[in-house]
Structure formats: structure tokens, C-alpha cells
Amino acid sequence: MIQSILDNDLYKFTMQQAVHMLYPRAHARYEFINRGLTPFPDGFAEKVELKLEKMADLKLSLDQKTFLEKSCYFLTPVYLDYLESYRYDPGEVMIKQDKDILILKITGPWYRTILWEVPIMAIISETFFKMTCQKTATALERRAINLNKAKVLAANGVKFADFGTRRRYSAGNHKGLIQDLLSRENHTLIGTSNVHFAFLFNIKPIGTFAHEWFMFHAALHGYQMANPSAQDAWVKVFHGDLGIALTDTYTTDVFLSTFDTFHAKLFDGVRQDSGDSFAFVDKIIQHYKRLHIDPSAKTIVFSDNLDVEKAVKIHQY
Structure with a gap:
């Protein structure tokens, strides 16, 4: 497994x-x-x-x-x-x-x-x-589903990464998914969070930090200082690399209350992992504008229960 x-x-x-x-x-x-x-x-x-x-x-x-x-x-x-x-x-x-x-x-x-x-x-x-013994699609059916996902995402210019390890049906199914996605010409898969499959297929491993990083700093410094202290500690280790900040550990509004000009300029962008994705876009754009930062120079990574249809709508928005 x-x-x-x-x-x-x-x-x-x-x-x-x-x-x-x-x-x-x-x-x-x-x-x-x-x-x-x-x-x-x-x-x-x-x-x-x-x-x-x-x-x-x-x-x-x-x-x-x-x-x-x-x-x-x-x-x-x-x-x-x-x-x-x-x-x-x-x-x-x-x-x-x-x-x-x-x-x-x-x-x-x-x-x-x-x-x-x-x-x-x-x-x-x-x-x-x-x-x-839950039933699943046949190998041919799974491949057709995977290739169709790759087709739709590519046709809409949606860049995406695999992040399915913890909820996968099986390791074999996970491997087959990535193989199918990579087999399509002009696919838009940019990498995988799974380092084993990144190694196996020689693609980019994707990821920064998780909610537990902020949770630890809340235990260490208190909830009010959790977000800025977690970001500051991260920068001490990685010096500007891995610059996508997770926003929702203690709600996005709380995160943004301390996401000041220093941190907003230092980090390449943010990750949305809960709530309304479209409202999040508007909120983040307005926050960058208030800080006199060009939002088009920043990145939003979406990771909240996505399917192909939702990913396309978010990208178009």
C-alpha cells in the first residue's frame, strides 16, 4: 500500500x-x-x-x-x-x-x-x-475518465497538481491516474504532492506547509500570534522559497488581519482550502490592493474539494 x-x-x-x-x-x-x-x-x-x-x-x-x-x-x-x-x-x-x-x-x-x-x-x-469490496470502474473506464479530465482541464488552460494520496482508492489506482494524465499530449498537470510518484515519473513535487504548522505556533505563542509567527518561522528555514501561505487555519479574515505588507510581499501567494472560492478571490484581490500590491503578480492555489467542473469555473472567474 x-x-x-x-x-x-x-x-x-x-x-x-x-x-x-x-x-x-x-x-x-x-x-x-x-x-x-x-x-x-x-x-x-x-x-x-x-x-x-x-x-x-x-x-x-x-x-x-x-x-x-x-x-x-x-x-x-x-x-x-x-x-x-x-x-x-x-x-x-x-x-x-x-x-x-x-x-x-x-x-x-x-x-x-x-x-x-x-x-x-x-x-x-x-x-x-x-x-x-466496494465496486469501482474497470481499468479501461478509469483511463477514459482520467483522460477526459486531462482533456477538459487542458482545453480550459487550467494548471493543476495531484494531491490525492491520503484519500486514494489504492496506490495502484493513484499511479494509474498520473500515468494517464501524463500520457495526454499538451496536458496541464504541473506536478504532484506525492514525492514517490514525482520521483517515479520525474515530475515536480508540489507543496509547502499544512494547518499543523499554524496549530503548533498557536500552542507556542497564542492564537493571536499563530499566523504571523508561523510565517516568520517558515521564512527562517526556507528564506523565501515555498512561498504559498495557507490562509484558513483560524479563518481567512483572522489570517488577513496580520497578513501585512511585509508578509504579503514576501510570500508568492496564498492557498484557499475552505469556504467560498469565488468570494475568496475577491477578498484576496482587495487585500493586495489595500496594501498597494499588484494582485496579478501573486498566485492563488485552490485545494478545497475540487472537481474538474469547479476548477474550470474558478479558473475562468
Whole structure:
């Protein structure tokens, strides 16, 4: 299910470097929240636990390290040496099942436990689909769907990145999707958040930071200082690289209240991950204008539950 140590989203590695550099003594606890109240079948936790134990064998290969050195220039030699020695410790994960309820917690040093979230979510998703025998399209049907998505997005000039690891049907399906997208001439796929598939297909790994970066800084400095302190810490590590700021951890309005001229000029753009995408565009444009910044020189990345139709409408707007 998990193909390699790189079968994870890029922002987990970028944040791990930042944590390793700035907060090596911080401890964290993650807890699985079943937002859809999905009932899990008998024996589900045991199946997942077996997959997690196998992850202890994963390690960074020389070819993978070379790829990261070339494609992720913002990752330091010190961090890459650390990642080369890193091994998942299944002892950091507690998983059990109470009837159809899954209980899962991850506890330990933040610089270590930060890598667990995405692959665990991918394992939960794939295990669920396998155990419940949910029907899916045939290989030919999936390819037709994938190629049509690529066709529509390209015809409308929509540049997009794959960000599907944590909710994928399976690792094989995920790989097939990217293969299909890349097979179309003049596709507009600019990369993937999944570093394993970026390595496999020699495409750009995409990502910056996640909500947990802001959540940690809220715990450290208080909620009022969470956004600016998180951005300032990020800049200390990456010096202007990876400059797409996440806006919605404590609502966009709260984020913008401290997204001053300094930060707005320093960061290349922002990411919208909740709320009304169209209202967000208007709000961000007006905010840049108030700061006397040309909005057309900035970028908005949209990542909130997109499908092809919605992506096209947002792009046209």
C-alpha cells in the first residue's frame, strides 16, 4: 500500500526539516477523527496495524536522495542525511477498534511523528475499500475518465497538481491516474504532492506547509500570534522559497488581519482550502490592493474539494 518512504506529501518533508531545525524538542499527538462517521468492518484495526509494522522497513535509497537533492533544492544536506537514517517506529502509533469505531493516536517527538499522518490515511482508505469490496470502474473506464479530465482541464488552460494520496482508492489506482494524465499530449498537470510518484515519473513535487504548522505556533505563542509567527518561522528555514501561505487555519479574515505588507510581499501567494472560492478571490484581490500590491503578480492555489467542473469555473472567474 505504501510504496516507499517517499510515498507521502511533500509538505510533510518540508515541515519535518523545519521542525528538525527549529523545534527539535517539541512533542506532538495526532488523533484520527472520523468526520464522515464511517463504520469500519470487524478486524479493520488489525489489518491496518500489520501494514504500519511493515513501514519500519522503509528507508531512503541513494537514487531517491539524489532526486531530492536535484528537485527539492530547498531541502538541506543536513536534513537529507537525517532522512536517509530515518525509520518509521510503529511504537509511536496506538490503534484499536471498539465495534465499528476506529481509535488511532500518534504520539512522540514532532520531528519524527510528523511523517505518519498521510501514509496512515492512505492505508486506512485502501484497507477500507479492500475489506468492504466496494465496486469501482474497470481499468479501461478509469483511463477514459482520467483522460477526459486531462482533456477538459487542458482545453480550459487550467494548471493543476495531484494531491490525492491520503484519500486514494489504492496506490495502484493513484499511479494509474498520473500515468494517464501524463500520457495526454499538451496536458496541464504541473506536478504532484506525492514525492514517490514525482520521483517515479520525474515530475515536480508540489507543496509547502499544512494547518499543523499554524496549530503548533498557536500552542507556542497564542492564537493571536499563530499566523504571523508561523510565517516568520517558515521564512527562517526556507528564506523565501515555498512561498504559498495557507490562509484558513483560524479563518481567512483572522489570517488577513496580520497578513501585512511585509508578509504579503514576501510570500508568492496564498492557498484557499475552505469556504467560498469565488468570494475568496475577491477578498484576496482587495487585500493586495489595500496594501498597494499588484494582485496579478501573486498566485492563488485552490485545494478545497475540487472537481474538474469547479476548477474550470474558478479558473475562468
